[in-house]
Amino acid sequence: MNKYSACTSIIIGKKASKDGSIMIGRNEDCKASWPKHFVIHHKKSFEKENIFKSNDNNFKIKLPLTRYKYSATPEWTTKYGVFEENGFNEFGVAMSATESAYANQQVLGYDPLVEDGIGEEAMVTVVLPYVKNAREGVQRLGDIVTKYGTCESNGILFADKNEAWYMETGSGHHWVAQRIPEDSYAVIANQLSIEEIDFNDKENYMYSEDIYDFVKNNHLIVSKDGKLNFRDTFGIRDVSDTKYNNPRVWYGQKMFNPEIKQHPTDHNLPFIRKASKLLSIDDAKSFLSSHFQETEYDPVGDGDKNTKKMFRPVSLAKTQEAHILQINPNLPMEIGCLQWIAMGVASQSVFVPFYQGINDTPEAYKNGEINYSPDSAYWIFKLAGVLVDAHYKYFVSDLEALQTKLNISIKNNMLDIENKYLGKKLDNDWLTEQNKILANKILNEYKEFSYKLISKSTDFSPLNYKQNLDL
The missing domain is CATH 1.10.287 (Helix Hairpins)
Incomplete structure (x- = not known):
């Protein structure tokens, strides 16, 4: 199961939202027909050992003996891995993994991806049930990548009632993470997006321990001032970005900052923006459900045939499910943490809210295989x-x-x-x-x-x- 070239993500800080909520969300894209389930895993204690072994590769890890309660949206089959993708744990920590991205060949030449390292399919399963806040989530996954390596370049979203983080893996063993400013938002579309890393600001940045020495010693830094811009140093920039990735970021920023003039093919659209208005859960839903409405690029709009198919939209037929993990710190965790799930194509579905405090999911959300079934x-x-x-x-x-x-x-x-x-x-x-x-x-x-x-x-x-x- 190759999930590359897929998802679109959004992060909204608490002071950027109308009600003080932190929101992280993503469209999980793979195939036009590839069912998802929604389940609750209850807290479990293991007597001797708790081992995770991937069905996707040979990645294997020993896990803590206590696995805390968490929700997840796994695949209909575990043949290619579990791909649990997103959920809340019993401490109110939210995680969404992953936003597929691409690293350049120069970086990978010095630190190649690890064939049997951790990948998207395992990340939620081996991280979310074992952390008590978002920062711990970043650190746990970062430690795993450093020790075992990763087989992919990815972006991972974390949040709790206090803060939201975006983490990126840029090579076999190197990663960075940035705390999203409370008054800002970010939209991401299959690119390494984090920009300059401030190594003196441990409150807002995390990273693999020797990442600066790695890029400096291998002459990988591209900025003249010697600072590390993760996007420029580890990422790529090619024609696929102008057709496939940049337009989705452009449209999200057009929705939330219509006063700023940019073009769909522009490179280096900023990672972090301050919206021109306070954002709501409906704004997050609208972005993940969007397909360039009110532009000539809408594939179901009124533009000419070539223009309508020029750019890849946010919501498309290959979306398996879309989710928004909303944390309202003004309410008790059980009802303040909401896992909004739109099964199938977000633009044709609706986001159904599920409270963090529930102890089971509806039967229909546990059903569904590769062929149509009316009880799924x-x-x-x-x-x-x-x-x-x-x-x-x-x-x-x-x-x-x-x-x-x-x-x-x-x-x-x-x-x-x-x-x-x-x-x-x-x-x-x-x-x-x-x-x-x-x-x-x-x-x-x-x-x-x-x-x-x-x-x-x-x-x-x-x-x-x-x-x-x-x-």
């Missing part, structure tokens, strides 16, 4: 998208009306759940049941929508014939 959340959302795609211009307005209706209903239901949870001091079993009711209600709405589309689609048969009913 992934396939329920995916079917609606497939039916809309077949006659897009006729059905897209129906889809948008459904999404608007459900988003209003979701907010109303959440307010009711949260007020009752706080006011009556209800337990997590109650929270789990209420969350299941909400999630299943959304699934039923999407089922009904698909039934209606099937009925409407019958009139589009090429064997159809319009006749005068008076004959």
Whole structure:
């Protein structure tokens, strides 16, 4: 399973958001048909040993004997690895892994990727259940990369109630991480993005211990002042960036800073920006669901044929699921930490909220294999998208009306759940049941929508014939 050239990520700091929430999110892109599940792993103690061995390569690691509770979105099959991808643990730590990226051949010549090192499929599984804050998450993964090496160049997102971090692995054993400023946001699209590293600022930067000596001794630094710009030193810049990666960053920054004029093909769009307004969870959803709307580059827009297909959009058919991990520090962790999940293509699905305090997920979210099945959340959302795609211009307005209706209903239901949870001091079993009711209600709405589309689609048969009913 090769997941390169895929995901798009977003990070929003607490002072950049309307309600003080920290948000990290990502579209997980792989294949147009590759189901995901959503599960809860409960706390577990191992008596003798806890060993993880990858099905993807020969990566193997001994883990702590206590594995804390965490949520995850694994693949439908473990044949190519688990790919748990994102979740919260019982301490309210959020993790999303990974944003695939690329390192240049000069760097890799001195520190090649390690064939049996840690990769995307293992990162959440061997890190998230064993850390108690975001900074610990960065350090644990960094220590693993330093010791065992990594088989990929990636970006990894971490957050807790206090801060958000973005970490990048740039070669076999070297990595950096930057704390996202509280008043800022970042959007990332399959590029090494972190810029200049301040080695005197340990509060906001972390990195592999000897990274500066590595780049200096091997004459890899490209800046004239001798400072380490991670993007310029470890990353690449080629024509694929102008068509594939830069436009997604450009569009995110266009959404949140419309006053700044940039071009989709521009290199070196800044990693960190301050938005022109406070951002909400809906802004994060809109970005991950976007496909260059209101521009000539929208593949389902009104531009000419070549222009519409010029750039790779954010939301596309190969998205398996999209997620936003939201942490509102003003609420108890059990309801303040929300794992929003849009199964399938975000632009054709809806983000369903799941509270950190739940102890189980709906059955439909645990089902689904490679072929369509009506009892799978992934396939329920995916079917609606497939039916809309077949006659897009006729059905897209129906889809948008459904999404608007459900988003209003979701907010109303959440307010009711949260007020009752706080006011009556209800337990997590109650929270789990209420969350299941909400999630299943959304699934039923999407089922009904698909039934209606099937009925409407019958009139589009090429064997159809319009006749005068008076004959």
